[in-house]
Amino acid sequence: MPSKKDKGKAKATDAPPKEITQKDLEKLAKDVDKIASKVQHRQEKALAKGEPIKEKKIDPAKEAEMRKKIEAMVQALSNMEQTGAIKASGRKDMGDHKFWNTQPVLQHGEDVTEEGPIDPAVPRDQVQQEPYPLPKEFEWCEVDIQDDKQIIELYQLLTMNYVEDDDAQFRFDYSAPFLKWALQPPGWRKSWHVGVRVSSNKKLVAFISGIPAAVRSHKTLHHLTEINYLCVHKKLRSKRLAPVLIKEITRRSHLEGVFQAAYTGGIVLPTPIATCRYYHRSLNPKKLVECNFSRVPRNSTISAMVKKFKVAEQPSTPGLREMKPEDATQVRELLNKYLSKFDVAPVFETDDDVRHWLAPTPEVVWSYVVEDTKTHKITDFFSFYTLPSSVIGNDKHKSLNAAYMFYYAIDIPEKEAADSYDTARYTKQRLTELMRDALVLAKQADFDVFNALNLMDNSMFIDDLKFGPGDGYLNYYLYNWKCRDIKPHKVGLVML
Structure with missing residues (x-):
């Protein structure tokens, strides 16, 4: 827009x-x-x-x-x-970086001569044992994601108060199944689902989460905390709860011996290791225009847009099928090998990690593999997840069904792998074929738009498949780690 x-x-x-x-x-x-x-x-x-x-x-x-x-x-x-x-005005309540200037993060303009921690790890008995103090009218809680009542409370908090666009037309609409998937990977900890309630009526008014993750930056493997869903009720933004939430989740991570974290944000804080741009591929142009997500280009019409963004009725890749849980071992090996070429990327250490994040889950994630019919070897994999947005103040539409590109991997044949030019040419051709099928499958699943960042190898196919650049940018951050700048096409980490 x-x-x-x-x-x-x-x-x-x-x-x-x-x-x-x-x-x-x-x-x-x-x-x-x-x-x-x-x-x-x-x-x-x-x-x-x-x-x-x-x-x-x-x-x-x-x-x-x-x-x-x-x-x-x-x-x-x-x-x-x-x-x-x-x-x-209109910025996240972080004290104009006064808070971040006290944290172990790279400051703006600081050069990285050697990668490594900013603050050293300390023994558990040297970590603050008591929670940080809150204003007297509030109290800490742990949100039980397995309790249906509490997951609805969290859903309502995020739905009404979380990320929305600058014009207040769209707001992320996280479903209960999505939140359970996002917050309960293998090794998850209830103590990292941190909430703040009003003491008098126990209303949930703020939240921050952490999940364990194995992430490699350049040559270093981190077992860190992925931070997400920092949310404070709109009416309480002046209470400066956000910095206290961040300090509290940091304290709880330190108690578990974890001293690094990864997080993303649309705003610029000290200091991004990478910045990626959002791209959008229309699947239902008429609805997108009616929701004011897209506009009819000058000298064009809705009919012309519908024709331009039409996709095939069926996928065309031989051997393409939905991923099964028993594919986890092959998918893990294929994915880890493919992700090894990026400067920051997850490491899927167990089959359980793959089954949790990538096995098809109703209302959450769609995953597909290409299986060689003769050898039964899985040669390709791709996935996308759903994250709808509430459409605010629109009489005709209440929700926008958006698919987001997740992880993918391809096996480079030996003859193409021998030469860098042949590798790039094969990668571009193969990914374009697979992502064309991903659009078909997303359309069949009734998605209105397919979103992707210009990370990984996405730049090889976004133009050919008619993705258009959006206004949104996503900044990647590492907490307590000095890391050299990473270009978008070297980012292999997808955070929800």
């Missing part, structure tokens, strides 16, 4: 403070990142064509000068906020 035209800035001397929104800050970030975006686009084009990436050498002096200018711009913005020349 195109952003609205920005208004001119008012001078602090003759006008009241200008209200800066999240859109304004995102525009500033986009302006600063123009050069990086051009480089990324050039690399993605090379990948799509199966050509080697040519890195342009940057003059260290010019790079240092550019960094200083960016840091000065950020500092100037901060100073203007503090003096009242401008006022920031």
Whole structure:
């Protein structure tokens, strides 16, 4: 959805403070990142064509000068906020990074000369044993995901108060089956499903979750906590509960001997290790237009859009079938091998991990394999999950059914694997064939749109399969770990 035209800035001397929104800050970030975006686009084009990436050498002096200018711009913005020349609004309640400046994370502009932890691990008896204090009207709780009543409470909190777009037209609508799937992988801990209730009536008003995960960054394997679903009731955003929730889930992770974490967000905090962009492929263009998710292009019509985004009636890949739980071993081996080429990616350590995350689950995840009919070897795999959005204030539609690209892997034949150009060419061709079938299967499952980030090898097929760039960006973060910057096509980690 195109952003609205920005208004001119008012001078602090003759006008009241200008209200800066999240859109304004995102525009500033986009302006600063123009050069990086051009480089990324050039690399993605090379990948799509199966050509080697040519890195342009940057003059260290010019790079240092550019960094200083960016840091000065950020500092100037901060100073203007503090003096009242401008006022920031619409951002997550993180204290304008005052909180993050106290945490073991990379700070803006900090160079990584050597990867490793920022703070050392400590013995359990040196970790704070008591929960962090809350304002007197609130109390901590553990949300029992296995209790139907409590999962409904969590669903209601997220449905009404979690992520929505800048124009307040769409809001993620997590189902109870989805939340149970997302929050109960092998090794999950109830103590990492942290809630805050009002002491007087026990109403659930805030939540944060952690789940155990094995994630590799470059050559280091981390057994860390994946943080997700940080949510505070809209009426309580001024209570500064978000930083306390983060500190509490961190404390509980430390008690289990876990000192690193991974998390994502649409906003820029100190400091992303990677930033990926969302792409959308229309499956039901008429509904998307009626929901104001898409617009009819100039000099086009709804009929033309329907024709453009029409998909085949049936998949075309020989040997394609739905994944079965007994496929877990082959899928795990195939997936881990494929993901090994990315700079940050999960490691599926057991078949139980694969069965939980990737075996087809009604209302949650769709997974398919390609099986060689002669050898019964699984040569390819792909999956997608469902995450609908509530459509706010629309008389005709209440929900948008969105599929999200999850994990996939292909086996590169030996003759193509011998040469990097042949490998890229085969990968592009094979993934395009498989993802074309994924669109067919998603359409059969009544999805309205298919979403994907420009991570992994997605850039090889998004243009050919008529994905369009969206306004959304997703930033990846590692807590308590110095990590070199990672380009989108080197990101192999998909977080819900």
